[in-house]
Amino acid sequence: MGLRTKRPVSQPMKKKGLEMGTESNANGWTQWSKHVLLKLGELEKNMSKIYEAITELKVEIAMLKVKSGVWGLLGGLIPAAIAIIYILLKGK
Secondary structure, eight states, X not given: OOOOOOOOTXXXXXXXXXXXXXXXXXXXXXXXXXXXXXXXXXXXXXXXXHHHHHHHHHHHHHHHHHHHHHHHHHHHHHHHHHHHHHHHHHHO
16 A cells, blocks of 8 residues: 555645635636626726717717708808898899
8 A cells, every 4th residue: 555645634625726625716716706807897997988988979969960050040041131132122
């Protein structure tokens, strides 16, 4: 019979740098939880940038609506002014 060395019972087994003593470490969730939290932080930053861009686009769209309204008003006034001038000159 060969000599076997026994490890103390209080010392947990290790596998690939993870302690096998707890259930959360046994499946590698400790490392994954750090990774997931890091990615969630990155996603939160990206989402806030997207929300800022959407807000800027909404402001630009509102400005374009005002400009188009002004140009539409001017475009409608020109033929109306010509018609009024024509009516006034024809009446004389």
